[in-house]
Amino acid sequence: MNTVTIENLTKKFGNTVALDSLSLNIEKGKITGLIGADGAGKTTLLRTIIGLLLPEIGEIDVLGFNPKTQKDELNLHIGYMPQKFGLYEDLTVIENLRLYADLKNVPHDFDRMLEFTTLAPFQDRLAGALSGGMKQKLGLACTLLGNPEFLLLDEPSVGVDPISRRDLMKMVREMKTPDTTVLWSTAYLDEAHSFDTAVVIDKGKVIYEGKPHDLGATTQEFENKVIDLMGGYKKEESLIAKNYSYNAPDVELTVEADNLEKRYGNFYAVKNNTFKIKKGEIFGLLGPNGAGKSTSFKMMCGLARPTSGTARIMGIDIKKDPEKARSNLGYMAQKFSLYGSLTVRENLEFFALAYGITVLEKNKKVNEVIEVFGLKEYEKMKAEELPLGLKQRLSMAAALIHNPPVLFLDEPTSGVDVLTRRDFWNHITSLSKKGVTIMVTTHFMDEAEYCDRISLFYKGETIAIGTPNELKQKANAKDMETAFINLIKESECQ
Numbered sequence: 001m002n003t004v005t006i007e008n009l010t011k012k013f014g015n016t017v018a019l020d021s022l023s024l025n026i027e028k029g030k031i032t033g034l035i036g037a038d039g040a041g042k043t044t045l046l047r048t049i050i051g052l053l054l055p056e057i058g059e060i061d062v063l064g065f066n067p068k069t070q071k072d073e074l075n076l077h078i079g080y081m082p083q084k085f086g087l088y089e090d091l092t093v094i095e096n097l098r099l100y101a102d103l104k105n106v107p108h109d110f111d112r113m114l115e116f117t118t119l120a121p122f123q124d125r126l127a128g129a130l131s132g133g134m135k136q137k138l139g140l141a142c143t144l145l146g147n148p149e150f151l152l153l154d155e156p157s158v159g160v161d162p163i164s165r166r167d168l169m170k171m172v173r174e175m176k177t178p179d180t181t182v183l184w185s186t187a188y189l190d191e192a193h194s195f196d197t198a199v200v201i202d203k204g205k206v207i208y209e210g211k212p213h214d215l216g217a218t219t220q221e222f223e224n225k226v227i228d229l230m231g232g233y234k235k236e237e238s239l240i241a242k243n244y245s246y247n248a249p250d251v252e253l254t255v256e257a258d259n260l261e262k263r264y265g266n267f268y269a270v271k272n273n274t275f276k277i278k279k280g281e282i283f284g285l286l287g288p289n290g291a292g293k294s295t296s297f298k299m300m301c302g303l304a305r306p307t308s309g310t311a312r313i314m315g316i317d318i319k320k321d322p323e324k325a326r327s328n329l330g331y332m333a334q335k336f337s338l339y340g341s342l343t344v345r346e347n348l349e350f351f352a353l354a355y356g357i358t359v360l361e362k363n364k365k366v367n368e369v370i371e372v373f374g375l376k377e378y379e380k381m382k383a384e385e386l387p388l389g390l391k392q393r394l395s396m397a398a399a400l401i402h403n404p405p406v407l408f409l410d411e412p413t414s415g416v417d418v419l420t421r422r423d424f425w426n427h428i429t430s431l432s433k434k435g436v437t438i439m440v441t442t443h444f445m446d447e448a449e450y451c452d453r454i455s456l457f458y459k460g461e462t463i464a465i466g467t468p469n470e471l472k473q474k475a476n477a478k479d480m481e482t483a484f485i486n487l488i489k490e491s492e493c494q
């Protein structure tokens with residue numbers, strides 16, 4: 001039995017073909033994973049299935065309904081978690097759950113949800129004050145309320161830490177009935193083996209459909225096969241790094257965090273963060289959701305005032321001379337923070353001028369980053385309309401458009417496809433070879449291996465610091481994911 005039957009579906013936006021004569025069946029009671037490159041059509045497909053978008057051509061049947069004409073009837077049977085889930089930021093965690101429970105007419109029984117999402121201790125916190133990953137978990141919990149027959153989840157695990165990612169999958173598996181169908185889109189290929197069926201789409205077409213194991217038994221094999229299907233990855237010289245030149249004082253320690261602390265009421269978001277980063281180092285700040293990574297980034301950029309402690313960028317104290325310190329750094333925030341109503345090109349032009357690039361150089365530089373980050377065909381699109389992975393490319397381009405000697409990247413690769421992730425890291429490692437200092441955070445443990453040193457951060461404190469190999473040794477683990485899990489558990493027991 002199929003929950004969804006799609007035949008020859010075509011959906012265009014202007015001249016762009018988002019879905020190209022796509023045919024697909026989604027089996028009832030199964031968890032189907034939807035994998036694809038940035039802009040491959042994942043979100044368009046989900047939105048078409050529930051009737052939010054109307055296709056030009058093609059037939060579609062969902063639970064016996066035609067989404068083109070029976071959207072409202074169909075909606076009663078589905079749970080949809082869009083990429084930007086509509087949490088009420090001015091309501092607390094528990095108030096959001098109550099509100100969604102009332103909308104769906106289900107009892108206020110949230111204990112299991114709160115336990116699974118580890119949000120129980122934070123139920124009275126405003127949703128707006130949650131970390132990025134905590135918001136994702138709350139969004140998923142709200143979507144699961146009422147046990148809908150068909151769950152459509154658009155990248156539910158973006159920004160969710162590796163431990164919680166497993167928990168989310170477990171939560172969906174345990175909460176679903178044998179008849180519940182789940183369609184789960186993702187850029188995390190380590191999740192693929194938890195799906196019953198994997199569907200890979202590219203340029204609006206299905207290019208693989210089958211058991212994840214048939215494509216590759218291990219994550220690495222699976223990833224390589226997906227890359228092959230998408231046309232293969234060829235590492236090229238990073239043009240960004242090649243053309244990168246900066247003026248900066250020659251200091252050995254380019255970034256220093258000195259007893260940084262941030263308190264909200266009685267809660268310590270960051271208790272004590274102290275580290276020193278050398279010129280040209282790639283320093284990874286890793287840790288579970290809510291550990292205090294973004295709060296540390298914000299304090300170090302002068303965007304949040306530390307309760308105590310300070311940071312120095314190129315030797316300049318961020319508290320004493322925030323403007324001068326900031327002029328030395330490029331910051332890519334976790335939350336998309338560019339101008340949604342400006343086009344891709346306008347955003348880049350704005351940042352180029354704001355950072356003091358001359359009008360004469362501006363066009364050259366903007367053209368260069370548009371080219372390097374594959375934004376050419378999107379340059380006239382409004383930033384808010386971009387697929388998630390392309391938003392990330394644009395944010396990364398904007399963060400380094402003024403050639404700063406220090407780059408702060410808060411989850412640059414979250415929601416980015418597997419090919420582009422390799423590209424991003426190619427730029428990052430090439431820039432570091434040119435002496436650019438990079439502080440980065442990620443929830444992809446394979447990426448952690450590219451860091452020269454890692455600080456593992458948990459509940460506002462550093463619990464381990466060292467090279468990837470040192471951390472693996474310390475945790476008696478073969479890979480970074482196991483090291484991450486072991487070190488967190490160990491610290492939990494202390």
Ligand SMILES: Nc1ncnc2c1ncn2[C@@H]1O[C@H](COP(=O)(O)OP(=O)(O)OP(=O)(O)O)[C@@H](O)[C@H]1O
Pocket residue numbers: 125129130131132133134159161264267268269287288289290291292293294295296334
């Ligand atoms: N304004 C605020 N009021 C209360 N608590 C806050 C506020 N801002 C942040 N917090 C809390 O501080 C903690 C750290 O949040 P932060 O965003 O730094 O985490 P993170 O490590 O970046 O997590 P993630 O991996 O999910 O992005 C969280 O528990 C968060 O809810």
Ligand SMILES: [Mg+2]
Pocket residue numbers: 131132133293294295334410
């Ligand atoms: Mg964060």
